[in-house]
Amino acid sequence: MSGPRIIAVDGPTASGKGTIAKALATHFGLPHLDTGLLYRAVGRQVALNGGNPDLASDAEAACAFPDALLADPELRSEATGGLASRISVHPGVRRALYERQRAFALQPGGAVLDGRDIGTVIAPEAPAKLFVTASVPARAQRRWAEMQAQGRAVTLAEIEADLAARDLRDSTRAEAPLAAAPDAVLLDTSALTREAAVTEAIRLVAQQLAP
Ligand code: DC
Numbered sequence: 775m776s777g778p779r780i781i782a783v784d785g786p787t788a789s790g791k792g793t794i795a796k797a798l799a800t801h802f803g804l805p806h807l808d809t810g811l812l813y814r815a816v817g818r819q820v821a822l823n824g825g826n827p828d829l830a831s832d833a834e835a836a837c838a839f840p841d842a843l844l845a846d847p848e849l850r851s852e853a854t855g856g857l858a859s860r861i862s863v864h865p866g867v868r869r870a871l872y873e874r875q876r877a878f879a880l881q882p883g884g885a886v887l888d889g890r891d892i893g894t895v896i897a898p899e900a901p902a903k904l905f906v907t908a909s910v911p912a913r914a915q916r917r918w919a920e921m922q923a924q925g926r927a928v929t930l931a932e933i934e935a936d937l938a939a940r941d942l943r944d945s946t947r948a949e950a951p952l953a954a955a956p957d958a959v960l961l962d963t964s965a966l967t968r969e970a971a972v973t974e975a976i977r978l979v980a981q982q983l984a985p
Pocket residue numbers: 787788809810811813814855858859862888889890891892940944
């Protein structure tokens with residue numbers, strides 16, 4: 775294989791793609807960008823501005839968020855995830871975040887990026903692409919366990935409903951919907967432990983990067 779070693783990891787929320795992307799970055803010695811965090815920062819900035827996430831002008835204005843916001847623990851909350859999903863439907867927001875992601879992908883040597891449209895829009899030329907999925911019950915169970923560990927009071931049913939709503943919004947939006955690139959390899963983590971999913975992801979990517 776020639777050219778930068780770009781590894782694209784796409785998939786729905788709580789599929790395990792973040793864990794897998796981090797492990798791939800460590801294994802292959804590459805920098806990693808969680809692109810969802812950029813959308814979360816825009817969602818959070820809209821809230822801080824008192825704006826409306828469904829209004830393109832308010833969402834676009836929030837794209838000028840300060841870099842320090844990326845370290846805000848509130849970005850990881852379910853509420854901010856919901857806002858991120860809502861602002862991500864606006865084409866102007868996607869355009870504003872494109873260059874930053876594209877530049878990260880093209881750095882010499884390569885990079886790992888995880889998100890929704892890395893293999894389709896941000897780096898369609900990536901030599902390695904995974905589409906990580908898991909069933910809604912499996913993803914809800916994991917998210918619920920995370921929330922319990924953080925002491926957040928939320929029911930499994932609430933999480934399932936929220937995941938299903940976000941999946942629907944992310945996969946039916948007009949611009950760059952969540953979809954596997956035709957050349958992505960599917961990895962279903964429903965029945966896999968975290969360790970087994972990581973091992974399988976490394977194996978699949980090594981295969982794709984092999985000359
Ligand atoms: O991966 P995440 O849960 O942090 O992403 C939050 C939201 O951001 C997700 O619901 C849709 C949006 N997003 C996107 O549209 N494109 C990306 N590459 C990453 C995230």
